[in-house]
Amino acid sequence: MADQAALTGQDAGKAPQSLDEVMLAMDVVDTLRHQENLVSRELGEEVRDAQLLQRLRDIYRGQGIEVPDRILLEGVRALKEQRFAYTPPGPSFSRTVARAWINRGRVGRTLLTIAALLGLGWSAYQFGVVEPARQRAAQEQARTERERTDLAERLPAALEQGHEDVLREAQLPAARERADQILADGKAAIERKDAEGARQAINNLEALRADLRREYILRIVSRPGEPTGIWRVPPRNPAGRNYYLIVEPVAPDGRILSLPVTSEEDGQTVTTSKWGVRVSEATAMQVQQDKNDDGIVQRNRLGEKRRGYLDVDYQMPVLGGAILRW
Template identity: 30%
Template sequence: MSVSLSEQIGAMALVDQLRHREMEIQEHLDLPQRRAEVAERIRTYYQNSGISFDDAQIEEGVHQFFSRRLMFEAPPLGRVQRLLVRLIMARRKLLSWAGAALLTALLSLGSFALMERRQNLMVEQNAHQLILDSRSLQNDIALQRQRLEQVRARLKAKPQALVADLAEKIELRLPKALPAPIELPASIDRDNRGPLKARISQAQAELNAARENVTSATRRLNRVDSVYASLDYQQQVLTRLDAMPLSAADRKLLLAWNTEASNNIAALRLKKANATLNALKDYLDYAARPLSIELVDRPGVKSGVERCYEAAGCSKNSTRGKSWYLVVEPLDATSKPARMPVTSVETGQTQWADLFAVRVSREEYLKVRQDKLDDGHISERMMGNKPANSLMPLFNQRTSSIPDMILEW
C-alpha cells in the first residue's frame, strides 16, 4: 500500500504539533523551574524599577502568582448581562415553568371550549324535549276531547244534569292551543344561547300549566265514566227490581236503598253508591231464591243454646232471666247451605249468616234436646221457610212468627 507525499507531509506536521504541545505541557508541569523563572522575572522588575527588595518579598510574589494561577476571575458584568446569566443558569426550571403554564393555558382553553359545547348541547336537548312534550300533550288533548265528545253525544241522547255540569268544567280545563313551537337556529353559540334558553324556559312553564289543566280534565272525565258506570249499574239493578213480584213492604225497603244510591251518585260519593247497589243486588238474589230453614243436626255443632241474662237466676234448675234458642241453617232447593240476612236481638246488627239461632219456648227447647239425646239425631228439623220473591222468612208453630235471633253463642 503506497502513501502519497501530501499525506506524509500532513502526518509529519501533526506529529510536530503534538510534540510541541507535549513540550509545553512538560514545561508547565516542571514546577521548580517555573518557580525559578517567576522569581527571576520579579527580581528583574524590581531592579529595573529601582525598588528595594529582599528574598522574602520575592518568595511572597512567587507564592501569590502560583496561588491564583489556576483560578478563573470572572470579568465584572452589567445588569443586563447578570440577568442573562441567571436566565441561562435557570433555563431548565424556567422551561419547566413555561411548559406547565402553556399546558395549563391549553387545558383551560380546552375546558372552556368543552363547557361551551356542553351548554349548547344541553340547550339543544331541552329544545327537542320541549317539542316531544308538546306533541305528547297535544295527542293527550285530542284524546280527552274525543272522550268529551262521546260524553256530549250521550248527554244529547239522555240528559243528565250531573254529567252536564262536569262536562262544562271539563271544557274549561282543556287548552284551546299550546305554546308556539321553538324554532332552533342553524347553530347554537354563546351569543344566541341565552335568549334561546329563556324562550325554552317560558315555553316549558306554559306547557306545564297546560298539562296540569289536561290532568284535571282527565280526572273529571274519569269521574264521568265512573258516574255513568254507577248509573248503568243502578239501572240494571232497578230493572231487575221492577220485574220481581215482591210484596209492597219488601219493594218499599229496596226502593229506599235505590234512593240512597241515587243521592250518593248525585253527591259523587260513588263508592258508597256502589256499595249500596251491591247490597241491593245481594238482597235481590236472596229474595229470588226459595229457602228452607231447618234445625242443625250434625256432629260438632250445637243444636240448642240456653241464654242467662240475670246472674241470680243462672242456676241449673232456675228459669229466671233465661231464654232458649234452637240453632238453624238456611238451605236452598238442593239442600245446600245458603245465606240470609239476620238481625241479632243482642247487638242490633244485621249480617249475612249461614248459621243462626231462633228463640223458642223452654218446652220446645227441652223437646228437641230429648229428641237428640234419644238417638243422637233430631227427627223433626223443619223450622220454617223463605218463599221465592220474598225477603221475609216464615217460621212454623215451633216458634213465634217473628222470633228473636242471635248470631253468637
C-alpha cells in the same frame, strides 16, 4: 461625551444583523431594566446614558463577555423605544375570542360540566315533578270525565235496570216499597252529582234482588257431637234463661249457605253458615224431646225462606234474636 456622540452617530443607527446580535441586544435591554435604578435619575439624559453604557461595559466585562458598543447603544435605544417591551392589548372582541380559544380545554370542560348538571337537574325536575304532576292531572281529568259520563248515562241506566230486576222478583209490597226507596235515593244522588251515592244505591238494589232470589230451609242441627240447642243466662237477668236452637240454611240443591247474621249479644254482623235462633223454653224443650227419642230431630224444619220474599216463614214460634258463638 464620546459615548454620547457614538449614540448619535451613523454606525449606532444600524440594527444588529445576526440573530445572536438581536438576542444580545434583548439581553442588554433586560439588564438595563434591572440595573437602571442604580443610576441616579437626577442626572441629565446625556450623563445618564453615558453612565448606563459604562455600567453595561462593567457588567459584561465582569462576566467575561465583550459586547460591542453598538450593541450596547442599540439596547439603550431599544429600552427608550420600548421595542422589546410587551404591552398587553386592550379589551376587544378579538382578544376575548383569542383567550377563549387558548382556554378552550378548561372552558370546554367547565361548560360540559355545567351542561351535564343542567341536564341532570332538568331531567330530575321533569321526571320527579313535571311528569308525576302531568300524570296526576291526566288521571284526574280521566276520572272526572268518566264520572261525568257515568252520572249522565251509565248510572241512571243501571239504577233503573236494578229497580226493574227487584220488582220482577218481589212478591210482597214491602219489598217493592224498599226498592222504590232505594231508587229514589239513587236518583237524588245523581241530581247532586254524587256518583258514589248512586253506585251505593245500585249495589243495594243488587243485594235486595239477591236476597229475594235466595231460597232455603232453616234446618235445626241434629248431627252427632253437635248441640241442637243451648241456653244462656242473660246479663241483665241472672235469674232467667234464654234458649236458642242451632240452625243452618240449606238450599234446594242441598248446599249449606252462608248468610250475614247479627248477634244480639254484641251487635256484630258476621257471614256464617250456622247460628242460634232464640226461641221460647217450651219450643226448646219440644225439640230436645224430639231428639231424645232416637237421637234425631224429626221435625227439623224451623222455617223456610221462599223466593220473592225477604223474611223466613217460621214453622215454629221464635222470639227473634240470634247468637254466633256458644
